[in-house]
Amino acid sequence: MYTDTHIHLQDYKTHNIKNVVTNAIKNGVVHFINPSAHPSDWEAVTALAAQYPEVTPAYGIHPWYLDDALPNWEDTLEKILQHNPSAYVGECGIDRLKNPDTATQIDIFKYHIRLANKYARPLIIHAVKADREMAELFSELPQRTIFHSFTGSAEWGKEIQKRGFFLGLNFSILRKKNAAEILKSLNLRQILLETDSPYQNIERNIETLPQNLPHLGQQIAELLQMSYEEFQQIICHNQNEFLGEK
Ligand SMILES: [Zn+2]
DSSP states (O other): OEEESSBOGGGOSSSOHHHHHHHHHHTTEEEEEEEOOSGGGHHHHHHHHHHOTTEEEEEOOOGGGGGGOOTTHHHHHHHHHHHOTTOEEEEEEEETTTOOOOHHHHHHHHHHHHHHHHTTOOEEEEEESOHHHHHHHGGGSOSSEEEOSOOSOHHHHHHHHHTTOEEEEOHHHHTSTTHHHHHHHSOGGGEEEOOOBTSSOSSTTOOOOGGGHHHHHHHHHHHTTOOHHHHHHHHHHHHHHHHOOO
């Protein structure tokens, strides 16, 4: 039984969400952590969580959409978290590839960190080319933090894990030439699987589906030269540990 720890169900354009969820469940993907990316999809994420008990919502402003941070967004975000005791914070973070100016990004990210700590919620981080900035914030991050869509170096991955944080792995790690080397150097007790659906598509214009998560697990297990059953047990253990699933 898998949790897709990062999916944006609200962003599907060519698939019916109900079918996406039903087919995923049929394939053993029974829980979805569904982050929002900007205030204009907070409502959609709330509606999804109300409709599907399998969906855990997350609320935040993705570093690509900081212009959507309208006045008072801080209060609105805090109120949403108060009303949704199971919600996570995210996704949020720093992306220096998209935007080299980090000052505003760090400011907004720090507010998310504060809320995650204040309400004891897990934090979902989007971090690209921001290793130094992230390392400087390590001591402020809540224990239950996921660095989503990890594609960094083995050294950086180990650095994150040493602080007790988790790495979210999706199909993008498989596109790295040294994927096997990176995966083997990680602490497998601190990884989680995600599809980042409908994104991370292998072919252009084809939306990714959470039902593909077991396939991702098989490919990772293969690179680790480990049986799929053993790998599944590790992921199951990690999910229990991080998500508090039994
Ligand atoms: Zn995302």
